Amino acid sequence: xxxxxxxxxxxxxxWLPWAVQYFFLIAVSATALLTALPGFLSARPGxxxxxxxxxxxxxxxxxxxxxxxxxxxxxxxRFWEFFVYxxxxxxxxxxxxxxPSYVALVLAFAWAVHRPGFHAAGARDWxxxxxxxxxALGGPGNGFAPWLGLAAGAAAAGVLAxxxxxxxxxxxxxxxxxxxxxxxxAATGAVGALGLMLVLERVLCRDGxxxxxxxxxxxxxxxxxxxxxxxxxxxGLSGLSPxxxxxxxxxxxxxxxxxxxxWAAAAILLPFLLALAMPRRTGWIxxxxxxxxxxxxxxSVFMGGQAxxxxxxxxxxxxxxxxxxxxxxxxxxxxxxxxxxIAYTSFIPWSDAARPAAPVRRAARxx
Amino acid sequence: MDTTRRGFLGAIGxxxxxxxxxxxxxxxxxxxxxxxxxxMVVDLRKCIGCQACTVACIMENAVPEDAFRTHVSVYExxxxxxxxxxxxxxxxxxxxxxxxxxxxxxVGATFKAESGExxxxxxxxxxxxxxxxxxxxxxxxxxxxxxxxxKCTFCFHRTQAGLLPACVETCVGxxxxxxxxxxxxxxxxxMLREHQVSVLRPEMHTNPNVYYIGLDEVLDGRVAGExxxxxxxxxxxxxxxxxx
Numbered sequence: 001x002x003x004x005x006x007x008x009x010x011x012x013x014x015w016l017p018w019a020v021q022y023f024f025l026i027a028v029s030a031t032a033l034l035t036a037l038p039g040f041l042s043a044r045p046g047x048x049x050x051x052x053x054x055x056x057x058x059x060x061x062x063x064x065x066x067x068x069x070x071x072x073x074x075x076x077x078r079f080w081e082f083f084v085y086x087x088x089x090x091x092x093x094x095x096x097x098x099x100p101s102y103v104a105l106v107l108a109f110a111w112a113v114h115r116p117g118f119h120a121a122g123a124r125d126w127x128x129x130x131x132x133x134x135x136a137l138g139g140p141g142n143g144f145a146p147w148l149g150l151a152a153g154a155a156a157a158g159v160l161a162x163x164x165x166x167x168x169x170x171x172x173x174x175x176x177x178x179x180x181x182x183x184x185x186a187a188t189g190a191v192g193a194l195g196l197m198l199v200l201e202r203v204l205c206r207d208g209x210x211x212x213x214x215x216x217x218x219x220x221x222x223x224x225x226x227x228x229x230x231x232x233x234x235x236g237l238s239g240l241s242p243x244x245x246x247x248x249x250x251x252x253x254x255x256x257x258x259x260x261x262x263w264a265a266a267a268i269l270l271p272f273l274l275a276l277a278m279p280r281r282t283g284w285i286x287x288x289x290x291x292x293x294x295x296x297x298x299x300s301v302f303m304g305g306q307a308x309x310x311x312x313x314x315x316x317x318x319x320x321x322x323x324x325x326x327x328x329x330x331x332x333x334x335x336x337x338x339x340x341x342i343a344y345t346s347f348i349p350w351s352d353a354a355r356p357a358a359p360v361r362r363a364a365r366x367x
Numbered sequence: 368m369d370t371t372r373r374g375f376l377g378a379i380g381x382x383x384x385x386x387x388x389x390x391x392x393x394x395x396x397x398x399x400x401x402x403x404x405x406x407m408v409v410d411l412r413k414c415i416g417c418q419a420c421t422v423a424c425i426m427e428n429a430v431p432e433d434a435f436r437t438h439v440s441v442y443e444x445x446x447x448x449x450x451x452x453x454x455x456x457x458x459x460x461x462x463x464x465x466x467x468x469x470x471x472x473x474v475g476a477t478f479k480a481e482s483g484e485x486x487x488x489x490x491x492x493x494x495x496x497x498x499x500x501x502x503x504x505x506x507x508x509x510x511x512x513x514x515x516x517x518k519c520t521f522c523f524h525r526t527q528a529g530l531l532p533a534c535v536e537t538c539v540g541x542x543x544x545x546x547x548x549x550x551x552x553x554x555x556x557x558m559l560r561e562h563q564v565s566v567l568r569p570e571m572h573t574n575p576n577v578y579y580i581g582l583d584e585v586l587d588g589r590v591a592g593e594x595x596x597x598x599x600x601x602x603x604x605x606x607x608x609x610x611x
Contacts, residue, residue: 001585003592007416007441009458010596011505012433014496074494074514081493085474092497093473171571172467172503250589256600307598310505311458311567312440314594 005313013306013318017326018072020298021333023163025065026099027189028196028294030156033058033106035193035217037153040113040355041146049210050217052353053197059110060340061196062103068333069099091166098162102155109152110348111135112145113356117349145356160186167301174246175305180232187225188294194218195271195290198283204345212279218290219275225293226268250308254315260300267293403547404483405462405521406576407535408558413542414455416441420534420543427522427533434508436460436519437534442586456586457543459534460485460506460519461567461575468498468507477516483548483576484523489515503571521545548576 032054038044039051070076082096111118119140122133164182171177198214201207235241236248251257271286271293300319307318321327344350421438430436437459445451466485469477476491477498487498492515499507499516510517522532530536535545546553558564564578567587585591 001447002445003585003590004443004445005440005590005592005595006443006453007439008595009435009438009440009505011508014499014507014509072495074496074509075492078491078493081474081491085476085491087470087473087475089470090473090497092471092495096473166497169471170500172501176500306500309589309594310503311589312505312594313590313592314596315598316596317598319598320600 003313008312010312010316011306011309012316012322013303015302015306016072017299017303017321017329018068018333020295020302021068021330022065022072023167023185023302024192024295024298025061025068025333025337026159026163027185027298028192029058029062029065029106030102030159031186031190032061032193032197033109033152033156035190035197037149040353041149043355048353048355049205049207050197050213052350053200053204053210053214054193055110055113055353056200056341056344056350057193057196058106060337060344062106063340064333064337066099066103067336068329071329091162091169095159095162095166098155098158102152102159105148105152105155109145109148112142112148113353114348114350115142115145116140116354116357117352120352121349142356160189172310173305173308174243174250175301175308178232178244178247179241180228180235180244181301184225184228184232184297187221187228188297190221191218191225191290192294194221195287195292195294198287199291200341202283202287204351208280211281211283215275215279215283215286218286219272219279222268222272222275222290222293226272229264229268251304256315256319257304260304264293264296264300267296400481402481402549404549404576405526405545406483406548406555406578407459407521407532408544408555408562408564408578408580409457410542410544410558410562411455411579411581413540414439414457415540415542416453416455417539419537419539420457423533423537424519427525428520429512430517431510431512434510434517436506436517440590442590442592444583444585454583454586455542456579456582457534458504458506458567459577460502460521461504461573461577462519462521464574464576465572467501467503467571467573471497471501473497480523482526484521485518486520486523487516487518489513489517492516503568503573 036051036054036058039047039054070079073079082093086093086096088094115136118132119136122129122136161182164185167176167185168178168181194214194217198211198218201210201214232244233248235244239245267289271289274282275286303318307316309316321330416439418439421435424430424435424437428436437457440456440458442454442456443451444454462483462485464479464483466479468485469479473495474491474493476488476493478486478488480486494509494514494516496509496516499509507516507518509515522530522534525532531545535543544555544558546555548556548559550556558580559578562580564580565582565584565587566575566578567582569587
């Protein structure tokens with residue numbers, strides 16, 4: 001039977017590119033924080049330089065992400081209703097509590113890690129000394145930082161869980177309703193975080209050893225993303241997983257989706273091979289390609305997913321930005337991140353950040 | 368969920384009914400409370416695709432440009448060895464008994480009324496569009512005049528006043544039939560008893576309250592075939608998996 005749709009309605013995307021930006025930035029932030037924690041919390045030497053960059057990435061993207069999320073609400077002024085009318089059956093309602101907790105904890109952890117630096121800057125005789133004395137809150141001690149770090153790590157895991165589940169539970173969109181999606185969000189988030197750290201390393205450090213270390217980690221993250229993608233495709237092609245088969249069938253016949261699949265494979269394979277073969281002197285290209293891969297994955301899932309009709313035929317327009325307003329959202333969010341990164345590197349003694357000192361214990365009194 | 372809030376149901380007239388009807392869509396629990404259980408039966412054999420319902424809905428509910436609470440999809444079906452057939456398919460919110468849009472709403476702005484309608488409290492809606500994503504029928508949209516989620520209400524304001532929904536009132540061929548599924552004497556209950564009916568996307572298990580007489584199964588899900596609209600980035604003709 002041949003079917004020709006003669007009259008049908010075209011539906012616009014209800015989640016705008018702001019949502020892509022949010023899911024990209026928050027995943028980068030959460031995975032960057034989880035990458036930073038071992039460097040700051042373990043006694044193993046050598047990880048602190050990467051941890052500093054990871055914390056920088058976690059803080060700057062973690063602050064920018066909720067702003068993009070707020071912009072995606074069509075009634076941003078009503079955001080407070082999330083906290084007054086929480087509906088416990090909605091993953092988004094849980095996210096409304098998890099995200100602010102995460103941002104507060106990551107900021108608190110970053111403050112604790114940098115507290116000795118703030119205190120030292122406040123003790124110097126210079127223009128901004130009073131500001132840094134204020135930031136130090138009267139002392140350099142940060143023995144409590146590991147607890148804040150662990151709490152922030154738990155919140156980061158919560159962020160990764162809720163963002164994945166929020167999208168995965170939408171049965172109406174086959175492309176989203178696949179069990180592997182939360183893992184893919186987390187793994188591509190790690191790719192984006194390591195890509196961002198590589199770019200930051202190239203701009204701020206230019207240390208070949210650190211570049212090679214980050215490239216090796218990136219290759220591992222890309223291998224995980226590739227494995228998950230292969231598993232997704234195999235589950236869909238074999239029919240072993242009906243949900244993956246349905247997801248694959250919903251897009252497989254469209255040439256534009258075939259091009260997206262090839263592009264995605266190239267965006268994973270190219271930095272993977274480069275990072276493995278030449279871990280030094282390739283940080284710019286592997287870093288930028290990794291950021292691109294993580295961002296494009298979300299664009300394809302969110303905007304591409306909304307371009308697939310639920311009942312009608314063909315595809316809708318959502319896959320390609322509709323105009324200047326949508327592009328402005330994307331560019332503006334990255335601009336905000338750039339501003340935050342400049343502010344962070346200008347005002348925070350990030351290069352002095354060290355493993356938090358153990359709390360000083362009083363000596364026992366002789367009896 | 369408090370279905371009496373904001374007086375939505377305050378003025379509902381009590382409909383006298385007998386024993387719970389043994390027809391598809393009847394709700395014994397609702398029948399016991401005396402509340403109606405509104406439903407629609409669309410007889411596709413009578414739909415001529417005139418879009419009078421589409422226009423009536425827009426005029427009645429001030430639906431903004433580029434959005435529809437209801438419309439009629441039109442298809443040409445070409446079976447092998449047969450002449451092409453024109454098929455109309457009126458689409459609207461299915462007012463499901465298990466609506467996927469309700470549990471996802473983060474602030475509880477969308478809810479199931481006692482009389483079966485799925486409604487949106489626009490004064491509470493934050494415009495997150497999670498419900499728009501969750502609806503399997505593409506029946507919801509963001510109204511850019513109010514910046515809140517919008518959808519068919521079965522013309523709640525009209526049924527409150529004892530009137531039929533605007534699309535039913537204006538249907539030229541009498542294809543759209545509306546009434547209380549709990550009332551065995553009601554026309555829709557009779558149609559459900561006497562005809563074989565289908566629902567859209569039965570695999571979603573949403574228990575819709577919009578039923579179709581004469582629905583070809585190739586049209587009950589995502590319709591595979593040549594689309595009326597083709598976006599600029601996908602110029603090449605494409606076919607995707609059927610029945611999704």
